[in-house]
Amino acid sequence: MTKHYWWIIATYILTLFSGIIGIPVVYFLFHFDVQTIAIYYQIISFIIGAIVVLILLRPDIKKEPHPKAASWNTVILWSILGVFMAYFAQMIAVYIETMIIGVDIGSENTGMIMDISRHYPLFMIVPALVAPFLEEIVFRKIIFGTLYKKTNFIIAALISSFIFGIIHGEPEHLLIYSSMGLVFAYLYVKTKRIIVPIIVHMSMNTITIIAQYNLTPEDIERMQQQLEQLKTIIFIGG
Numbered sequence: 001m002t003k004h005y006w007w008i009i010a011t012y013i014l015t016l017f018s019g020i021i022g023i024p025v026v027y028f029l030f031h032f033d034v035q036t037i038a039i040y041y042q043i044i045s046f047i048i049g050a051i052v053v054l055i056l057l058r059p060d061i062k063k064e065p066h067p068k069a070a071s072w073n074t075v076i077l078w079s080i081l082g083v084f085m086a087y088f089a090q091m092i093a094v095y096i097e098t099m100i101i102g103v104d105i106g107s108e109n110t111g112m113i114m115d116i117s118r119h120y121p122l123f124m125i126v127p128a129l130v131a132p133f134l135e136e137i138v139f140r141k142i143i144f145g146t147l148y149k150k151t152n153f154i155i156a157a158l159i160s161s162f163i164f165g166i167i168h169g170e171p172e173h174l175l176i177y178s179s180m181g182l183v184f185a186y187l188y189v190k191t192k193r194i195i196v197p198i199i200v201h202m203s204m205n206t207i208t209i210i211a212q213y214n215l216t217p218e219d220i221e222r223m224q225q226q227l228e229q230l231k232t233i234i235f236i237g238g
Contacts, residue, residue, distance in 0.1 A: 004056050005142045011056065012138045015049030016167075039120045046130040053137055060141075070191035075199075078191050082200035083207075086183045093179040103172050114212050128209055132201035136184065139164045141194045144185050157185040180204070 019041050026037050070078065097103040117124045139160050147156035161181025165174040184197035 001142070001146050002059075004059060005146070008053050008056050008142060009138060011049055011052045012134055015045050015134065018045055036120075039116060039123055043123055043126055046126045046134070050130050050133055053134060057137070066192040069193050070196070075191060075193055075196055078187060078196050079199040079203070082183065082187045082196060083203050085187075086180050086200055086204055089179040089183045090176055093176040097173065097175055101175075109168055109170050109173075110208065110212070114209070117209060117213065124209055124213075128206045129202055132205055133198055135164065135167075136194060136198045136201055139181065140184055140188045140197050144188065148189070153185070153189060157182050160185060 019038065022045070023034070023038050023041050026032075026041060027034055030037075113123075113127050117127075143163060144156050144160035147159055150156075158178075161178040162174070164181040165171075165177030168177050170177070180201075184201060187197045187200060188194055190196075
């Protein structure tokens with residue numbers, strides 16, 4: 001792994017965890033509302049992190065594209081197909097988690113993001129655009145890409161997708177995050193362009209945010225209860 005890749009990983013880690021020190025420091029200096037400080041600190045931190053990563057990626061950007069890299073028309077096609085592929089993989093993972101493993105429906109991570117977004121709409125750019133960009137660079141281009149050169153697709157995709165799932169902090173939904181990670185890795189290998197999984201990842205997150213933005217917590221809870229009832233009916237019927 002090249003030195004600038006290590007710097008990118010370090011930047012990503014700093015982006016995720018700098019608030020542990022940064023937020024108390026900002027509060028000490030300005031005494032604003034802690035929650036407001038935390039939200040805007042995250043927004044600024046992620047944007048700065050993305051800019052730094054783009055700067056560090058200059059050697060890769062200047063390189064000639066892979067000889068077998070997809071054309072831009074093909075990029076558009078796979079970006080559209082990729083969204084459907086990722087949703088299909090997610091549906092299978094959700095079915096396995098809920099119907100077979102017995103994991104409760106619903107994501108605390110998504111719920112928290114939506115709650116923040118409703119109160120601070122500007123925050124939506126983080127999960128919709130900035131985070132997917134950073135995650136695809138770190139997990140697909142760097143971690144998966146490095147492992148893929150030394151092993152094979154299955155091993156590289158499983159390891160990078162597992163780490164991708166763990167970093168989201170919901171081990172009970174590891175299968176869902178990992179399934180999407182596998183699709184993103186496949187799209188990267190298929191097209192030889194990291195922009196494709198970035199677009200697909202951004203699209204999925206944006207669709208989720210738009211779909212849930214106007215739903216109240218009560219609406220979401222009611223939908224989850226209906227899905228739980230459906231699961232019970234399926235089990236009884238089986």
